[in-house]
Amino acid sequence: MKHQSPSSGIKKTSGISSWNEINRNLNQLSDEEIINLYYQLRDECSGTGKISHFPNIKYLYATPFEREKDRREQQQWQKKQKVISEVIDWYRKAKNKSCVWWLENHVIAKHSASSCMNCGACTALCPAAEFYDFSPREIMTIIQEKNEDSIIGLLKSETIWYCHQCGSCKTKCPRQNSPFGMISSLRQLSQIKGYHIESVRGRQQYFGRHLWGGNLWNRACTLYFRNAIPDTHQDFGPRFETYFNRQDEFMKQVGAHPDMEGPFSGRKVHPETLKELRKLWIAGGAVFFWSLIEEAARRQAKEMNLSIDEYHNKVKTEG
Numbered sequence: 001m002k003h004q005s006p007s008s009g010i011k012k013t014s015g016i017s018s019w020n021e022i023n024r025n026l027n028q029l030s031d032e033e034i035i036n037l038y039y040q041l042r043d044e045c046s047g048t049g050k051i052s053h054f055p056n057i058k059y060l061y062a063t064p065f066e067r068e069k070d071r072r073e074q075q076q077w078q079k080k081q082k083v084i085s086e087v088i089d090w091y092r093k094a095k096n097k098s099c100v101w102w103l104e105n106h107v108i109a110k111h112s113a114s115s116c117m118n119c120g121a122c123t124a125l126c127p128a129a130e131f132y133d134f135s136p137r138e139i140m141t142i143i144q145e146k147n148e149d150s151i152i153g154l155l156k157s158e159t160i161w162y163c164h165q166c167g168s169c170k171t172k173c174p175r176q177n178s179p180f181g182m183i184s185s186l187r188q189l190s191q192i193k194g195y196h197i198e199s200v201r202g203r204q205q206y207f208g209r210h211l212w213g214g215n216l217w218n219r220a221c222t223l224y225f226r227n228a229i230p231d232t233h234q235d236f237g238p239r240f241e242t243y244f245n246r247q248d249e250f251m252k253q254v255g256a257h258p259d260m261e262g263p264f265s266g267r268k269v270h271p272e273t274l275k276e277l278r279k280l281w282i283a284g285g286a287v288f289f290w291s292l293i294e295e296a297a298r299r300q301a302k303e304m305n306l307s308i309d310e311y312h313n314k315v316k317t318e319g
């Protein structure tokens with residue numbers, strides 16, 4: 001995504017004259033300045049007649065500016081919470097407990113571990129097992145042995161990130177067990193403990209936290225219309241490339257726009273709707289996990305002598 005189309009509002013609201021200049025000057029802006037500037041730009045409306053759209057949404061998407069705004073805004077939202085939800089309280093408690101404690105107390109992990117009889121049917125049909133050195137049955141065995149060091153090794157490895165969460169294992173398990181539920185639980189534990197940054201795929205959670213997390217936080221949908229680009233989705237074929245390159249024009253023909261208000265994903269979501277959703281993501285623990293991922297990424301970026309944006313670009317492309 002190129003950020004080369006200056007908005008008329010940038011200079012008016014900040015004295016800064018281009019998108020690149022904003023991205024270069026983030027550290028000099030206070031929390032309020034950065035948050036206010038973001039929404040002033042996002043809310044600039046363009047278009048005539050039936051379709052009003054918000055052209056800056058696509059320029060704000062996936063920028064260092066949006067990421068920095070999200071970090072600071074989410075910190076503010078978290079501080080404002082007077083009551084910590086039961087689930088977040090539980091995650092905080094888990095951070096200081098052993099991994100075996102988690103497996104004996106996290107409801108999904110507990111049921112999954114006790115239901116498995118190690119038959120291997122899940123591995124036999126697992127699509128990830130065809131491509132990687134990966135076996136859901138072996139994961140279940142490590143869990144059932146309850147050896148803390150082996151579990152930590154698993155949480156630091158690439159293994160738990162190979163699963164595509166397709167759910168095939170659950171449908172074939174004679175015990176109706178859910179190895180992918182167990183793997184989701186292990187991913188959570190890995191992030192709570194900060195072990196995920198030890199693997200390439202684990203630290204890519206930082207990119208995901210800002211891609212899917214940024215879409216959720218700002219556009220109320222994990223996928224934004226402009227996410228799937230033809231270069232990385234050649235399987236969608238040549239027609240998709242034509243559509244992608246002309247999607248604004250095509251959508252206008254049916255009375256829509258990717259960056260409009262209304263019932264389309266990628267839309268400019270009504271502020272009250274977004275507010276309600278954000279409260280849910282905070283109470284349910286999503287924002288808590290994003291802040292854990294952020295904290296671990298900052299720690300590792302410092303060790304690697306990288307800025308947080310250099311780190312973001314590294315994890316996005318490595319592996």
Ligand code: SF4
Pocket residue numbers: 115116117118119120121122123136137140172173174175176177178179
């Ligand atoms: S198919 Fe079910 S019982 Fe068999 S190893 Fe996998 S999870 Fe365990």
Ligand code: SF4
Pocket residue numbers: 122125126127128129136162163164165166167168169170179180
């Ligand atoms: S959900 Fe994961 S472990 Fe289960 S079959 Fe799919 S890729 Fe394999």
